[in-house]
Each structure stands twice: as C-alpha cells, then as structure tokens.
Amino acid sequence: MAYKTITNLANFEPGGELGQMFAQAKSYNQINTQLKKILPNALNSLELCRIKEKTATLIAPSQAVAFRAKKQQQFLLASLKRLDTLSSIQTIVIKVDLGI
Numbered sequence: 899m900a901y902k903t904i905t906n907l908a909n910f911e912p913g914g915e916l917g918q919m920f921a922q923a924k925s926y927n928q929i930n931t932q933l934k935k936i937l938p939n940a941l942n943s944l945e946l947c948r949i950k951e952k953t954a955t956l957i958a959p960s961q962a963v964a965f966r967a968k969k970q971q972q973f974l975l976a977s978l979k980r981l982d983t984l985s986s987i988q989t990i991v992i993k994v995d996l997g998i
Contacts (some may be wrong), residue, residue, distance in 0.1 A: 929983060936977050940966055944974075944992075952988040954978055957995050964994045 948955040958964035
C-alpha cells in the first residue's frame with residue numbers, strides 16, 4: 899500500500915458555501931464550549947445548532963432536558979447574551995434530537 903500524506907482539515911478554507919459552513923460549524927463549536935462552562939449540569943448538554951435573525955435554536959439530547967430548558971428560557975436567554983457573539987439574541991427555540 900502506498901504512503902499517503904495526511905491533510906490537516908482544521909485550516910481548510912475553500913471558497914463558496916462549503917467554506918462558510920466550515921467556518922459556521924467552527925464558531926458554533928466554540929460557542930458550545932463556552933455554553934457548557936456557563937450552564938448548570940442539568941442543562942449543559944444543550945447545544946447551539948442555528949442562529950437565524952435574532953433567534954437561537956438549541957438542541958436537547960432528550961425530552962427531559964428539553965422540558966427543563968423550556969422551563970428556564972429566561973435564564974438560557976440571559977446566559978446566551980453573556981457571550982459577546984450572541985448578545986443580539988432575543989428568542990430561543992428548543993428542539994429535541996430524535997437521533998434518526
């Protein structure tokens with residue numbers, strides 16, 4: 899078998915929509931890391947998956963976490979606004995990951 903060099907995709911920046919998707923995913927990963935530090939243990943499994951206009955969509959791994967998160971939306975909104983990149987968020991949508 900021939901030796902193949904490994905390409906580091908961390909610095910991969912193609913032009914067009916694919917490059918934008920990589921950059922967006924990288925920024926969401928950074929935001930999710932910051933959120934895990936801020937949120938209490940009962941809610942730190944929530945992950946940011948989309949920001950559109952002034953709405954942030956969070957994904958919960960189970961219905962129980964989604965239920966707890968919906969009961970604490972004001973706290974979650976305040977927590978998101980503490981992050982500089984999400985200070986303009988005005989509403990939160992919480993969805994459950996069905997794992998399909």
